[in-house]
Amino acid sequence: MSRRVTSPPDQGAGHGPGPAPPGARRTALLLGLAQMLVWAVTYYLPAVVAPVVVAELGASPAAVYGAFSAALLIAGLAAPRVGREIERRGGRPVLALSTLLLAAGLALLGLLPGLWGWMLGWVVLGLGMATGLYEAAFATLGALYGRAARQPITLVTLLGGFASSLGWPMSAALLPWLGWRGTCLAYAALLLLLVLPLYRRLPRAGATAAAPAGAAPEAAGPPLPAAWVRRSLVLVAGFFILRAMISATLSVHLIALLGGLGLSAAAAVAAGTLMGPAQVGGRLLEFTLGRRTHPLAAARLAGALLPAGALLLVLGGPAMAVPFVLLYGASNGIVTISRGALPLALFGPRGYPVLLGRLALPVLLAQAAAPMLTAPLVAHLPAAAVLGLTGLVALLALACLLPLRRAPAEAAGPGS
Known part of the structure; x- marks a missing residue:
């Protein structure tokens, strides 16, 4: 992998996202609206629908939730x-395909x-998730805008962050009316x-506007040190x-655990x-x-x-349930941005979609195994x-970021 990951010559200036390229805000808005809807009706579907499926089919919860885990696998x-x-x-074509796969899975x-x-x-939904969730959206932005994709990535996740707030109440409202099958x-x-239609309005590959006059091209520089790449990839992963x-x-x-603290269902x-x-x-x-900060500081x-x-x-016990949810949500929101922004800042735009795909493999396998484990x-x-x-595991995750350092070429560059 280290042979593919190279450092652009402007890496020393990679603290903030910089100005959004022309058309990037529109692209981010289209992607963000689409991601909000996709996450709401797929990833957040089992939390509300799965208990009804268990009761109606007389199936074990392990089998019903296991199908969701298989999709993540x-x-x-x-x-x-x-x-x-x-x-x-x-x-653009990959995301359009994801919509067809996700719709087919829900129809099944x-x-x-x-x-x-x-x-x-859920097998079909798994294929749609591979081609249509955040990693694919981030890779699309990275392929279109290079290092300047950090700000569009943030805009996409700003809208996508409402997915659970949309999906859970919407599913809860539709279930009594349509049943779980009609809801799907x-x-x-x-x-x-x-x-x-949102995805069909995205720019095609190579159709983004040219860089502003005087801007340096995002050509690849010399390869990053292989030992640093290997160590950094392990820590990031x-x-x-x-x-x-x-x-x-x-x-x-989450909802069941909050109820276990003593909160009523509502x-x-x-x-x-x-x-x-x-x-x-x-x-x-x-x-x-x-x-004004490097993505590594935001991730920490x-x-x-x-x-x-x-x-x-x-x-503090149950009285701290709401502060816990708020801090967890804020943490999760920034981590989602970091999934796209941190690899881009550390390893550069060359080969970025491929790198995200490789990082997504162990992450999604962990997501697949976690509910069952x-x-x-x-x-x-x-x-x-x-x-x-959960807090202890999160503390261990934070420990992975503490020894992580920016690339040697960047640390030695201007402004370090």
Whole structure:
């Protein structure tokens, strides 16, 4: 991998995102709206729908939630290939394909009978997730705008941060009216009618505006030191893997854990819904303060927020449930930006879609395994203990970032 990752000559100036290229804000708005809808109707679907599926099909929770884990596993295995395709063809056709795959998977959930139909639908959804979630969106922006993609990435995640706040209440409202099968079919139609037209309006590969007059081209410089690349990739991957395990676990169990703290069902849903605005708040913080800081500093801040929230919860009990959700949401929001911005800042734009695909593989595998691995803990430990353990894992993730340093060429450059 180190042979592919090279350092651009302007790396010493890579503190902030810089001005957005012409047309980048429009592209980010289109991608952000699409991502908000896609995440709401796919990744956040099981938290509300899966318990109803368990009851109606008489299936074990492990089998029903296992189908979601299998989808993440498939997405992880396909991610490196998706990165190569985005680098070769651009993101527009890949994202359009993802919409068709996701709509087909949701349609299978709604139409096929029994547990096997539920599982087959999630197999197709896994392929759609590989081609249509944040990694594909970030790779698309990186391929279009190079190092200047940091600000568009932030704009995409600002809108995408509302996915849980949209998806959970929307699914809860549709279930009594349409049932879980009708809800899945409605979501398939939503993707085809709303998301696909958004993706079709994205610029084609190579169609972005030329760089401003006087701007230096983003040519590749000499390769980064191989030892630094290997060490940095291990640390970056470790951070994102651990945080992905937390995110996957809480995306499925957060509302149940909040209820286990002693909150009523309505209060637990209300507190959980605050995660979306908190994510957006964290991304706004990154968007404003992050313009003057290196993405590594922003990632470390994000890494520290979740352990702080867990400590408040352990010390303060159920009264600290809302502060915990707010700090977790803010942390998760900045981490999502870091998934795109940190590799771009450390390793440069050359080969960026491929690098994101390779990093996505272990991250998505961790997300696939986490709900099943943590389900026994959620079932047998007090909710406060589970959330306390979450804080310890988040602290370990933060420890992966502490020894991480910028590239030697950048550290020695101007302004370091």
